[in-house]
Amino acid sequence: MKKTILSITMIMAVGLGLTAQENNDTATRELSKKEQKALEKKKKQQEDSIAHVEAVEALKNGEYIMFVDKTMSRKVYDDSRHLNFVIVENGKILIQTGSATSYSGNNNLGGITVMSEIVGDVKLEEKKNGEVKSSFKVVDNFLSGNVNVKLHKKGNYGEVSILHMKTGDHIVFFGNIVPFTPELASSGAIEVGRLFVSQGWDAFSLGKKHDVGSLMDYLSGAR
Numbered sequence: 001m002k003k004t005i006l007s008i009t010m011i012m013a014v015g016l017g018l019t020a021q022e023n024n025d026t027a028t029r030e031l032s033k034k035e036q037k038a039l040e041k042k043k044k045q046q047e048d049s050i051a052h053v054e055a056v057e058a059l060k061n062g063e064y065i066m067f068v069d070k071t072m073s074r075k076v077y078d079d080s081r082h083l084n085f086v087i088v089e090n091g092k093i094l095i096q097t098g099s100a101t102s103y104s105g106n107n108n109l110g111g112i113t114v115m116s117e118i119v120g121d122v123k124l125e126e127k128k129n130g131e132v133k134s135s136f137k138v139v140d141n142f143l144s145g146n147v148n149v150k151l152h153k154k155g156n157y158g159e160v161s162i163l164h165m166k167t168g169d170h171i172v173f174f175g176n177i178v179p180f181t182p183e184l185a186s187s188g189a190i191e192v193g194r195l196f197v198s199q200g201w202d203a204f205s206l207g208k209k210h211d212v213g214s215l216m217d218y219l220s221g222a223r
Contacts, residue, residue: 048155051178052130055156058179059134059149060124063089065180065190066160068097068173071219076175082190083109086160086173089180091118093138093147095162095173097219098193107193112219114196116140129153142196151177162219171219 058064068084069076076084083098094115102110116138125133130153137146145165151158161172184190 051156051176052151052154054179055151055158055177056126056132058177059132059151061179062091062118062122063180064177065089065184066158066173066175066177068175070174071097072172080110082188083111083193085175085190087180088118088149092116093118093143094192095143095219096193098191105193106196109191109193111193112196113193114140114143114219116143121146127153142198149177 055064065088066086067081068086069081077100079100080098083096083100085096087094092115094113096107096109096113097111098105098107098113099110105111107113117140118136119139121135121137123133123135127133132151134149134151135147138144143162143164146163148161148163149158150161156176156178157174158177159172159174161170163170185192
């Protein structure tokens with residue numbers, strides 16, 4: 001009888017030991033998950049910091065591209081990111097909208113492509129919290145007005161807003177800003193469509209209000 005009681009006691013002790021070990025293992029796994037989460041957070045912060053520095057330098061150099069992921073009226077899906085962008089390069093700005101599911105539109109990519117020249121009033125402001133603002137004036141037959149660029153205080157996400165001189169329309173693009181290199185076009189990261197042409201291909205109507213209106217409709221996603 002004593003041996004039986006002793007055996008039962010030993011089994012209970014072993015069982016309790018295993019339970020304690022399992023609890024310790026669970027705690028260790030939970031701690032590892034927390035550590036992993038902390039490491040991932042730290043890695044993301046480092047990546048955001050690098051991306052922010054690169055975006056700031058790109059804004060200062062006046063050579064950058066924003067990959068647009070949304071406008072005020074529509075979201076850009078992943079398969080169309082290479083067709084929706086704003087490029088500032090060599091004293092010019094190029095704005096394009098498009099859709100991977102369409103070959104129509106003014107640029108034959110389901111949207112519109114328009115270029116304008118930066119003519120002056122170029123300003124850049126760096127704030128202590130990391131936010132950067134840039135502004136300049138553009139002039140072209142179709143796109144003339146004021147452009148404001150804002151880089152958020154963390155990472156490389158920002159905004160490009162355009163106030164059109166002739167129509168008073170205001171359009172805002174949102175997305176990630178990265179340095180622009182000519183190799184982006186040849187690498188397939190972006191696809192540039194046909195530049196904007198007036199309605200009916202009428203050269204004598206260049207710059208008329210109805211053409212500018214159609215341009216802004218395209219850019220805002222209304223067409």
